[in-house]
Amino acid sequence: MPFAFCTREKRWCEFAEPVDGESTQFLQELAQKYNMVIVNPILERDVNHGETIWNTAVVIGNNGNIIGIHRKNHIPRVGDFNESTYYMEGNTGHPVFETAYGKIGVNICYGRHHPLNWLAFGLNGAEIVFNPSATVGELSEPMWPIEARNAAIANSYFVGSINRVGTEVFPNPFTSGDGKPQHADFGHFYGSSHFSAPDASCTPSLSRYRDGLAISDMDLNLCRQIKDKWAFRMTARYDMYASLLSEYLKPDFKPQVIVDPLINKRA
Numbered sequence: 001m002p003f004a005f006c007t008r009e010k011r012w013c014e015f016a017e018p019v020d021g022e023s024t025q026f027l028q029e030l031a032q033k034y035n036m037v038i039v040n041p042i043l044e045r046d047v048n049h050g051e052t053i054w055n056t057a058v059v060i061g062n063n064g065n066i067i068g069i070h071r072k073n074h075i076p077r078v079g080d081f082n083e084s085t086y087y088m089e090g091n092t093g094h095p096v097f098e099t100a101y102g103k104i105g106v107n108i109c110y111g112r113h114h115p116l117n118w119l120a121f122g123l124n125g126a127e128i129v130f131n132p133s134a135t136v137g138e139l140s141e142p143m144w145p146i147e148a149r150n151a152a153i154a155n156s157y158f159v160g161s162i163n164r165v166g167t168e169v170f171p172n173p174f175t176s177g178d179g180k181p182q183h184a185d186f187g188h189f190y191g192s193s194h195f196s197a198p199d200a201s202c203t204p205s206l207s208r209y210r211d212g213l214a215i216s217d218m219d220l221n222l223c224r225q226i227k228d229k230w231a232f233r234m235t236a237r238y239d240m241y242a243s244l245l246s247e248y249l250k251p252d253f254k255p256q257v258i259v260d261p262l263i264n265k266r267a
């Protein structure tokens with residue numbers, strides 16, 4: 001489907017489909033035929049819950065079976081990414097799917113800006129986290145080579161960064177409350193898909209302008225080897241952060257700031 005969430009027009013909901021809908025069925029056949037695990041990002045319509053719309057990744061096993069789903073946790077409210085008009089934050093947590101080829105998680109698009117989102121897939125044992133994205137150059141390109149690579153290092157797993165390629169123009173111009181004149185062009189989806197590894201290595205990126213297929217070997221033993229070497233999990237001090245977060249969530253939270261009693265002395 002077009003990445004039409006910029007428009008806020010509800011007609012694009014017509015593209016929504018159930019988890020086992022047309023696109024999943026199409027990919028189920030391919031998964032079985034080619035012995036592949038496939039991540040299928042869809043606009044999900046949940047008919048059992050009042051037609052709720054979600055941004056969902058369906059994970060299909062190499063026997064063509066649906067292993068499970070993950071719903072996007074963090075919904076952007078930036079630039080033309082008016083996705084909150086269509087769906088709410090996901091309710092599936094941070095599932096890791098144990099497949100024939102490894103334990104995989106899916107951090108959907110804007111979730112890559114949230115280090116705790118990456119962490120949670122790691123805590124659940126992910127060996128590869130895929131980040132299917134639709135993002136444009138003007139907004140996020142400077143961040144693109146950094147965030148996933150950093151997540152791979154910090155969490156001792158591989159990351160697959162996947163981005164849409166090309167430009168989309170919509171029938172009706174839209175605005176996004178950012179002072180820019182109305183426009184119908186969403187901007188350039190800059191592709192640049194690649195894989196990052198826990199040892200900080202990274203594959204070359206695919207093109208910014210053409211569709212492509214990235215094929216990469218991944219030795220999943222590297223996840224454990226890097227954990228043994230760097231011990232990030234063992235040195236992480238989760239207890240300290242858990243207690244800070246639980247304090248932070250309280251309405252009467254006071255930031256731990258110690259003011260220099262002499263701060264104004266030279267004024």
Ligand SMILES: NC(=O)NCCC(=O)O
Pocket residue numbers: 076081108109110111113133134135136139140
């Ligand atoms: N689709 C989506 O979540 N895009 C947000 C933009 C970004 O995170 O770069």
